Amino acid sequence: MTSIKENSTNSLNRKLLTDCNLTYAVQLMGGRWKLLLLMRLEPGRQRFGELKKNIPNITERMLTLQLRELEADGLVTRHVFAEVPPRVEYELTPIGRELVPICGTLHAWGGRHRYQHTGTESTFSHENTPEIWSTP
Amino acid sequence: MTSIKENSTNSLNRKLLTDCNLTYAVQLMGGRWKLLLLMRLEPGRQRFGELKKNIPNITERMLTLQLRELEADGLVTRHVFAEVPPRVEYELTPIGRELVPICGTLHAWGGRHRYQHTGTESTFSHENTPEIWSTP
DNA sequence: TGCGATACACACAAAAATGTAAGTAATGAC
């Protein structure tokens, strides 16, 4: 998300879909790394560098971008400490936290789908957030 | 989704995220028009032309693409009738149908978020699928 | 013979998302 052409059909359609609460919701969580970030933040605050370490393959640029969008959308809070070297911590907001159980349901559905569709199971491990993935 | 560069970092990262059941699930429903299509199909089978009529601003190309991806992902079934002019109907699969209540929850969350974040409410109407949007 | 109807396909263009590589500011430790 660098610069958007207001008034392209593409952008108008995006706005149109923003009117529906469902597609609106999906737009908020739609960035490639956003849900992973939310899940990492579930146990509590995390520093920028820790997120970077814990999320495989994410670049600093993408991490910054996605975190800033999450912040702008009110899903996470940014805490800046006036230290050197700098320290910045990220934390889920209440409404962001409400997304977590929904993600649990989606995760379970994804597992069922994968099994039915491919006959395999996921081996991805969310080490630091185990309790989320046990769906009620 | 026309042609994908195998082995670009971009594509490798996509595959990596496919390992997680959550991001896997989001990939399946991530196309711009997919969830709207799923919701339209909830009441029952629909013809290509009806979907086109009912979904604002979607082009034939996008409709085709998204439906084909949904089909390839096992979320909808395609029924072709050997008639002239042609008739094709689309229908939710069982696992696709399991996504509907989750969408209901997401829709509700989206509504809460929008209200908190913007102070407004959605005016988007899903005429043909009213019962979905009343979340338990 | 020509037309309308339907569900597409195709080549191309535009826009958006993602990735790469390099640089920056401030400070304390050496």
Place this chain on the structure above:
DNA sequence: GTCATTACTTACATTTTTGTGTGTATCGCA
């Protein structure tokens, strides 16, 4: 004075997604 540390920023390149416009096959009907 140089260096390491941290959380970025910036300019640019690549890849992917979305949109535009036109064409097609088949048949029944006028």
